[in-house]
Amino acid sequence: GAGVSQSPSNKVTEKGKDVELRCDPISGHTALYWYRQRLGQGLEFLIYFQGNSAPDKSGLPSDRFSAERTGESVSTLTIQRTQQEDSAVYLCASSGGGLAGGLYSYNEQFFGPGTRLTVL
Amino acid sequence: AQSVAQPEDQVNVAEGNPLTVKCTYSVSGNPYLFWYVQYPNRGLQFLLKYITGDNLVKGSYGFEAEFNKSQTSFHLKKPSALVSDSALYFCAVRDTGFQKLVFGTGTRLLVSP
Numbered sequence: 168g169a170g171v172s173q174s175p176s177n178k179v180t181e182k183g184k185d186v187e188l189r190c191d192p193i194s195g196h197t198a199l200y201w202y203r204q205r206l207g208q209g210l211e212f213l214i215y216f217q218g219n220s221a222p223d224k225s226g227l228p229s230d231r232f233s234a235e236r237t238g239e240s241v242s243t244l245t246i247q248r249t250q251q252e253d254s255a256v257y258l259c260a261s262s263g264g265g266l267a268g269g270l271y272s273y274n275e276q277f278f279g280p281g282t283r284l285t286v287l
Numbered sequence: 288a289q290s291v292a293q294p295e296d297q298v299n300v301a302e303g304n305p306l307t308v309k310c311t312y313s314v315s316g317n318p319y320l321f322w323y324v325q326y327p328n329r330g331l332q333f334l335l336k337y338i339t340g341d342n343l344v345k346g347s348y349g350f351e352a353e354f355n356k357s358q359t360s361f362h363l364k365k366p367s368a369l370v371s372d373s374a375l376y377f378c379a380v381r382d383t384g385f386q387k388l389v390f391g392t393g394t395r396l397l398v399s400p
Contacts (some may be wrong), residue, residue, distance in 0.1 A: 202390075208393075209393050210388075211390075212387045212388065226387070258331070
């Protein structure tokens with residue numbers, strides 16, 4: 168597609184329920200990122216996928232959070248047993264870069280519109 | 288560890304006046320620096336980046352940023368502000384050898400007519 172898309176745009180759930188958030192990156196982009204933005208705060212890195220390499224999960228806040236990516240396309244972020252502190256906007260980004268000749272790409276990341284998650 | 292600081296929560300400027308949004312960074316290697324803008328209810332949009340080379344970087348919508356290694360700063364500037372520039376601006380840095388971006392807390396720019 169023309170840009171990164173995310174669904175749903177809004178999600179309201181009850182505490183303790185599981186939620187799945189979806190991200191469709193820009194076609195051809197090998198790198199995909201998930202970030203969390205709490206109200207009035209900056210972006211917090213969650214997880215990074217690069218091609219077939221093992222994902223960088225260093226930002227996931229707890230084992231309730233997990234993410235998968237199918238090849239170099241769609242990614243799903245799953246939050247199990249949601250808590251009120253999980254309420255935030257979850258942003259997905261993709262970039263066209265990747266490991267090439269041992270050098271990291273310096274390409275900018277393109278962001279989706281986000282999913283606003285509200286846990287009651 | 289890499290970090291970014293945006294010391295101002297909000298910047299107010301009159302339309303037509305020059306604007307500056309401040310950003311300082313801390314990295315262990317060579318910094319790769321980015322500015323993004325976020326309009327209400329929309330995702331982040333890329334404005335400009337510094338990787339290497341000329342310290343003055345020009346970006347979208349008439350914005351530019353100056354990389355200053357000695358002061359570890361990467362301030363965003365525009366010679367003449369527009370009301371439509373009112374938005375939330377984020378500075379971000381990526382350290383050598385890392386892929387994830389570390390973002391500042393954001394600066395709200397308010398341009399008054």
